[in-house]
Amino acid sequence: MLSTDYLIIGSGALGMSFADQLLTETDANMVIVDRHHMPGGHWNDAYPFVRLHQPSAYYGVGSCALGSSRLDVAGFNRGYYELASGAQIISYYDRLMNERFLPSGRVQYFPLYDYQGDNRFVSRLSGDIQQVTFRKKLVDATFLNTQVPSTHVPSFELCDGVRLVTPNVLPTFAPDFKSYVILGGGKTAMDVGVWLLQMGAAPESIRWIVPRDSWLRNRDRVQPGEAFFKQTAGGLANQLEAAAEATCIADLFERLERTGEILRIDTTVTPTMYRGATLSCLEVEALRSIKDVVRKGRVLRIEHQTVILEHGTIEGCSDSLYVDCTAKAFDTRPSVRVFDGDRITIQMLRSGAFCLSAAVIGHIEAAYDDETIKNELCKPMQSPNVPEDLVRRALEELQAGRRWSVDKTLHRWVAEHRLTGAGIGQADAAAHDPDADRIRKRLREARPKAEANLSRLIAELAPESLRH
Numbered sequence: 001m002l003s004t005d006y007l008i009i010g011s012g013a014l015g016m017s018f019a020d021q022l023l024t025e026t027d028a029n030m031v032i033v034d035r036h037h038m039p040g041g042h043w044n045d046a047y048p049f050v051r052l053h054q055p056s057a058y059y060g061v062g063s064c065a066l067g068s069s070r071l072d073v074a075g076f077n078r079g080y081y082e083l084a085s086g087a088q089i090i091s092y093y094d095r096l097m098n099e100r101f102l103p104s105g106r107v108q109y110f111p112l113y114d115y116q117g118d119n120r121f122v123s124r125l126s127g128d129i130q131q132v133t134f135r136k137k138l139v140d141a142t143f144l145n146t147q148v149p150s151t152h153v154p155s156f157e158l159c160d161g162v163r164l165v166t167p168n169v170l171p172t173f174a175p176d177f178k179s180y181v182i183l184g185g186g187k188t189a190m191d192v193g194v195w196l197l198q199m200g201a202a203p204e205s206i207r208w209i210v211p212r213d214s215w216l217r218n219r220d221r222v223q224p225g226e227a228f229f230k231q232t233a234g235g236l237a238n239q240l241e242a243a244a245e246a247t248c249i250a251d252l253f254e255r256l257e258r259t260g261e262i263l264r265i266d267t268t269v270t271p272t273m274y275r276g277a278t279l280s281c282l283e284v285e286a287l288r289s290i291k292d293v294v295r296k297g298r299v300l301r302i303e304h305q306t307v308i309l310e311h312g313t314i315e316g317c318s319d320s321l322y323v324d325c326t327a328k329a330f331d332t333r334p335s336v337r338v339f340d341g342d343r344i345t346i347q348m349l350r351s352g353a354f355c356l357s358a359a360v361i362g363h364i365e366a367a368y369d370d371e372t373i374k375n376e377l378c379k380p381m382q383s384p385n386v387p388e389d390l391v392r393r394a395l396e397e398l399q400a401g402r403r404w405s406v407d408k409t410l411h412r413w414v415a416e417h418r419l420t421g422a423g424i425g426q427a428d429a430a431a432h433d434p435d436a437d438r439i440r441k442r443l444r445e446a447r448p449k450a451e452a453n454l455s456r457l458i459a460e461l462a463p464e465s466l467r468h
């Protein structure tokens with residue numbers, strides 16, 4: 001029987017970030033189990049043109065940079081920090097496992113093993129059964145339950161002969177077709193639209209079936225480093241001031257859109273979705289060129305001559321290639337306690353900052369003893385789904401920031417952590433700039449007012465748990 005300090009289920013981004021932090025800060029050993037044959041989780045199943053939607057600087061693990069902090073000079077991300085591709089991410093985690101984790105002598109890795117509960121996992125290939133005892137914690141790094149198109153089962157019916165593909169094989173099949181129908185309104189659908197346009201498809205050759213429109217985060221406002229201080233910190237100041245002054249939730253969204261903090265593809269449609277997707281203005285502009293947008297709810301059945309949707313029927317496109325982008329990405333189930341006896345469940349602690357959250361949980365596990373204090377510092381956030389969740393996450397973000405700033409050591413630790421974008425660009429370039437000082441003052445002044453007003457706005461909403 002195996003014996004270890006930590007039994008970690010899942011070697012996706014979160015399991016790897018947590019384990020990396022334990023390797024840095026403790027002398028603990030660990031067993032890592034995963035159904036996939038390589039670390040990196042859902043990136044193993046990703047479509048070939050997938051990229052991070054936020055700069056690589058915020059992704060990966062604490063001990064090792066992902067990418068080279070390059071500014072893109074071409075494409076729809078030009079002028080901004082690079083976004084790692086799926087292939088780069090898989091290669092990054094493979095190197096980490098083989099050049100840091102395994103050589104440490106403290107990690108035992110069981111790829112292609114299925115964890116079945118009760119400290120037991122089984123090889124999906126040989127049927128080999130392993131039983132393990134752990135001295136410290138069982139770590140569940142599977143809670144987000146990320147789904148990608150290639151691993152999800154479509155919920156609509158399909159007539160024989162209709163050509164439906166996932167984005168994974170789109171580059172292979174796209175050249176054989178003259179027109180395309182994108183199914184889904186989320187980030188994957190946007191990626192497919194952008195990819196088709198970049199590859200030279202005419203906007204008129206694309207039909208887009210959008211069950212729900214989405215609010216989007218503007219990538220311009222999430223750039224790391226001093227060179228972008230004014231737009232990133234200035235954008236945050238705009239957000240806090242809007243949050244401080246908004247009279248209702250609709251007014252808040254109007255204010256955020258006016259200053260470019262959030263975007264939407266069609267400005268005449270009120271979005272009913274918010275899942276944290278982050279796009280550049282150039283990507284949004286490109287997607288606006290697709291005019292054949294169908295808003296009649298979810299697809300129920302695709303036939304040769306007809307497509308049946310929740311709220312109506314449209315003519316089918318028998319010569320078109322249908323692209324299934326209807327996978328949901330994250331579960332939006334309610335959060336659970338991060339530290340619960342001998343179990344740790346890794347979840348998001350700061351809005352959109354998945355890898356940093358896992359690293360912080362690793363650090364808190366290594367550096368703190370008292371479970372109540374640990375949970376106080378690690379209050380999980382639920383994945384967003386609807387626009388009101390942007391407001392809830394904004395308030396939770398402020399509350400988390402305040403809790404962490406009270407603990408000066410933690411505050412400093414987080415500020416210096418690679419996954420906050422620390423170390424990008426010239427240090428202190430904005431330190432003595434009067435404009436930067438003005439932004440800092442605006443941030444200081446707006447923060448408490450924003451927290452108070454967001455609490456008031458949220459009090460008027462139905463509890464989040466009733467919606468999921």
Ligand SMILES: Cc1cc2nc3c(=O)[nH]c(=O)nc-3n(C[C@H](O)[C@H](O)[C@H](O)COP(=O)(O)OP(=O)(O)OC[C@H]3O[C@@H](n4cnc5c(N)ncnc54)[C@H](O)[C@@H]3O)c2cc1C
Nearest residue numbers: 010012013014034035041042052053054114115142146354
């Ligand atoms: C297209 C896309 C782009 C994204 N871009 C960004 C970005 O730019 N920045 C950002 O911060 N986030 C981004 N995200 C969010 C992203 O999901 C998370 O950052 C992160 O990759 C999720 O990692 P995870 O470890 O929770 O999940 P996963 O990657 O799903 O890993 C979980 C692992 O657990 C394993 N597992 C599950 N159950 C078992 C079991 N019973 N036994 C054994 N193994 C099991 C699975 O095989 C899997 O490998 C993006 C997500 C998607 C889908």
